[in-house]
Amino acid sequence: VHKKYVQKALVASLNKVGAEVVTQAKRELKDATGLKAGVVGKKIKKDKARKNDETYSIHIKSRYLNAIEFGARQTKKGVSAKIWGVRKIYRGAFIGGGRNSGKQLIFKKRKNAPKRIEALHGASLPREFERQDMAKIFNKKIKTRFPILFKRAVEFQMMKAQSRLR
Numbered sequence: 185v186h187k188k189y190v191q192k193a194l195v196a197s198l199n200k201v202g203a204e205v206v207t208q209a210k211r212e213l214k215d216a217t218g219l220k221a222g223v224v225g226k227k228i229k230k231d232k233a234r235k236n237d238e239t240y241s242i243h244i245k246s247r248y249l250n251a252i253e254f255g256a257r258q259t260k261k262g263v264s265a266k267i268w269g270v271r272k273i274y275r276g277a278f279i280g281g282g283r284n285s286g287k288q289l290i291f292k293k294r295k296n297a298p299k300r301i302e303a304l305h306g307a308s309l310p311r312e313f314e315r316q317d318m319a320k321i322f323n324k325k326i327k328t329r330f331p332i333l334f335k336r337a338v339e340f341q342m343m344k345a346q347s348r349l350r
Contacts, residue, residue: 186345189338189341189342189345190338190341191235191238192235192337192341193334193337193338193340193341194233194238194334194337195233195234195235195238196333196337196340197330197333197334197336197337198233198238198239198240198330199232199233199240200333200337201240201325201326201329201330201333202230202232202233202240202242203230204325204329205242205322205325205326206228206230206242208321208322208325209228209242209244209313209318209322210224210225210228212316212318212321213244213309213312213313213316215269216268216269216307216312216315216316217254217267217268217269217306217307217309217312218254218255218266218267218268218269218270218306218307219249219253219254219307219309220255223249223253224309227244227245227246227309228242228243228244229242229243229244229245230242230243231243244309244310244313245310246308246309246310247308248305248306248307248308249305249306249307249308249309250289250290250303250304250305250306251263251265251267251274251277251290251304251305251306252265252279252287252288252289252290253306254266254267254306256279256290258278258279259273261273261275262274262275262276262277262278263277263278263279263290263304265290265304265306267306267307268306268307274290274292274304276292276293277290277291277292277304278290278291278292279291280301289303290303290304291303291304292304
């Protein structure tokens with residue numbers, strides 16, 4: 185087997201396993217935080233494997249998200265939001281525009297200074313990623329799926345090479 189075909193197969197299988205791991209990460213984080221999968225997906229950045237750089241990396245960049253991201257709605261008593269997957273009413277909270285961004289955010293009055301307000305935050309994706317012990321889950325997935333995908337990719341590359349020779 186020529187080295188070129190093995191390298192192509194390696195890159196293809198790494199990217200496929202990486203995509204599967206990202207999907208699993210999305211599902212785990214969605215369940216852990218109560219966010220929608222699309223919101224979680226936008227916070228996950230993927231760096232795919234290439235011919236001269238055979239690594240697939242996943243970066244999760246996010247701050248503590250405002251409660252508005254968790255399906256919040258204004259009620260008589262305050263704001264109802266589904267943070268951590270459990271809907272709860274935050275008494276005295278309200279939806280208002282952000283100072284610089286103009287985005288709709290959720291605020292509550294400070295206890296020690298009632299004339300000042302502060303934002304109401306929910307989960308942080310990077311923190312949840314660490315807390316859920318994702319590395320163990322991913323390693324298990326990689327150990328089971330990578331050999332299968334690699335074998336399949338090598339066979340495909342060999343089949344392609346054979347058809348070129350004809």
